[in-house]
Amino acid sequence: MDEGLKTIIAFLETVHPYDGLPQDELARVAGSFSRREYHAGEEVYHAGEPLKGLYLVKRGAVEVLEPSGGIVSLLGPRNSFGERGLMRSGLAVTTARVTQDAVLLMLPTGEFRRLIAEQPSFERFFQRGRGSEHRESDLTGQKVERLMAREPFTVPAETPIRTAARLMRDKSVSSLGVTEAGRFAGLVTVRDFTNKVLAADLSPDLPVSQVMTRDPVTLPPNALGSDVLHVMLERRIGHLPVVEGGDLVGIVTQTDLTRFQAVSSAQFVRDAATAADVTELAAVTARIPRLLAQLVGAHNAHEVVTRLITDIADTVTRRLLSLAEQDFGPAPVPYCWLACGSQGRQEQTGVSDQDNCLIVSDDATAEDMQWFARLARFVSDGLDACGYVFCPGDMMATNPRWCQPLRVWRDYFAGWVATPDPMAQMLASVMFDLRPIGGDPALFRALQEDTLDMAARNSIFVAHMVANSLKHAPPLGLLRGFATIRSGEHKNHIDLKHNGVVPVTDLGRVYALIGRLPVVNTRARLEGAAEAGVISPSGARDLIEAYDLIARTRLEHQAAQVRAGTAPDNFLSLPELSDFERSHLRDAFVVVRTMQSAVGQSRGARN
Structure with missing residues (x-):
């Protein structure tokens, strides 16, 4: 195996859904990819031209444009794009242009269609109705408050340029807010220090107000990612202050946009390795x-x-x-x-x-x-x-x-x-x-x-495992209510781990045991159990959808805590949810309890 193929295989092992392929199939798919290099400014594809396959970004950045020329998204490593005929969900493109020198991997249309037909994980990822959940690169509809760097650093207008530059160095930031009388007045960036101070031979002892951008364009926290993209591209800027009530509450940078594309997960792996x-x-x-x-x-x-x-x-x-x-x-x-x-x-x-x-x-x-x-x-x-x-x-x-x-x-x-x-x-x-x-x-x-x-x-062992899987009950109360924790630090909360995902995890483990399935991921176990006939197609579908809702609610709860600056946990206060959300979450718990009863009765009848 040549080094180029080894490199592609190693990369695909970090990209979903390729990461789930058996090793021999992964090697075959990796060998089907062609490697292409592009320089910043080059177009990969233009509206009206034939697009011959699915593109996967290995390195660099690509912007996807709508027919009118507006930016749809910025793509980084691990993101895919292709023509509309290939991708009913995911990112189908009209025009794609490289913004940073890039290495792209191209999978021919025929090979991609084969994967869609033969690999359920590919069909789910690229073509089913869940596409919106996988469009990790589509930041256009995201609120700015989810994109911005919080707690921006600021300095008073009279601060010497030298001091401001040292603060930027020490805090590893590329911009600072500048205040006058305690209110946001301007923005200064590394680029300002390069172009306005060093290039102009200004004294670093002058106040930072002399080189800042006064009254820069700003956006509120409830603006959309598309607003950020349009302002940055139209005005050719890389830093956008987020202001609320006259106060600077955050700054969005081009780096923040790139990180939002899930590029950071690959960067984490590289940094850790x-x-x-x-x-x-x-x-x-x-x-x-x-x-x-x-x-x-x-x-x-x-x-x-x-x-x-x-x-x-x-x-x-x-x-x-x-x-x-x-x-x-x-x-x-x-x-x-x-x-x-x-x-x-x-x-x-x-x-x-x-x-x-x-x-x-x-x-x-x-x-x-x-x-x-x-x-x-x-x-x-x-x-x-x-x-x-x-x-x-x-x-x-x-x-x-x-x-x-x-x-x-x-x-x-x-x-x-x-x-x-x-x-x-x-x-x-x-x-x-x-x-x-x-x-x-x-x-x-x-x-x-x-x-x-x-x-x-061993039927006795299986029966004991079934009984063990029923010990964690969904938090269902009487009269369509929830059974919340009754005392202690988390009183009146529900535990989304032990009473939410764990009951499904336990069921998945039992199904895998009965079907002799080697996979250990819960969702993969549920899907495998359906394919092996361990549970009915309708039961599997209902349980998977219930699990998806419970697990997603848990993650959204934790993400909200992170954004609020608190440590994430598994304890949900029901007032966090709307009546609509509570109703659907309870329905999901009912499905889990029903499936628990079914597996208990089924195995009990056999032993």
Whole structure:
């Protein structure tokens, strides 16, 4: 395999929905892409010309224009565009022009249509009615308050230019608001210092008011992204103040617009993969809440948001494994680091602890296991420093119980399946969500296949797992009301995790067990269960739609908290929702309870 193809494969593994393809199919698709380079100002496609396939931005930026010449969107890496005949949803273009030197990958029309026909994930992503949820690049309808950088830095008009420049350097910003008598009066940018101070040989001791742009064009927080694009393009500016009641409340920059395109998720992965130490990794993960708010604000589907957030955790974990091996030397025998819980299912949100374990080759000696204990401590401590706090239940590789040779893991699973007491059910539930993150995944594959087969054939174990899946009930009260938390810090709230998504997660795990499905993502399990006939098509459709609504509500709640400057959590106050939203959320919970009853009765009748 040549290096060019390897590079494309590595890139596609970070792009949805290509990331879900089997390795052989991914390699085939990667080989179908052609690589094209464009310089800023070049047109990729112009209205009326034939567009021969689907374009995927690998590097750079592309603007998409409507027939009148207006900007529809700005696209960055990981974004796709194509002709209207190809994409009934997603971004269909009339004209596309490169704004920053770009590398584009082009998938021929025939190959794209084959993927649509053969891969359900592609058909869902590009052509079904959920397209608006996936148009992460369409910022034209977004409110400015979701795009802007909050808490902008300001200086009084009499501040020396030198002092203002140092503040911009220290705060890593490219502009400052300037105030007079406490009110917003102007804007000064790095470009002003270059063109008006250095080029004009002005003294840096002059007041900043002499080089600022006085009374610049502004927008209110409730303006739209399209307003930002039009003002920036018409006036050829890169910074736009957001003013409310005469006060500067934010600044939108071209960088903010680019970040909004979900480009930042790829940037996070790149920054994490190249971090020199834990401190740099923690700086990357500290930006995740804002990324979450941006992704949710762009109306991405919840499974896309959580996948992108989880990708960052995966990369951080792999980087920590690499840094550990740099310190301790190479691993003495093969190993596999696995994530469980929400990271294992690729469903992380803005609130995540760490759940992980280590499978070590049976060739390991007692001395080797001491090396892996050091590895586990290094990685787990690093994850905690990066915001993935220690698991309260000690489900981590630092616990010797969860850092064992493969033969011990086989004994664990065999024992849990043979004797499904409550503790075994709990442990099996956690371990059925395992996903390899680093090391040699082959150590896990055979174990997973054998365990699924063994568990599915044991009707008593399946019955216990079904019973275990019914322990988390949706928060339904009497008379079409909700059962809220009765006391404590979160009184009168509903828990969107334990009483919202967890009941569906538990059902998905049972369906996967019954159908012997190796996937661990909840939505993928529900879809796989429908395809395997484990649940009826109508039941699967209703449950998936209910899950989508509950999971989306949870993310929107967390994103709103991030935008308000508070830490995200899973506890929703019902007054946050309109009557319409409450009605639909309750209907979703009713569907979940109905499916719980169905699986309980079905398995009970068989055993």
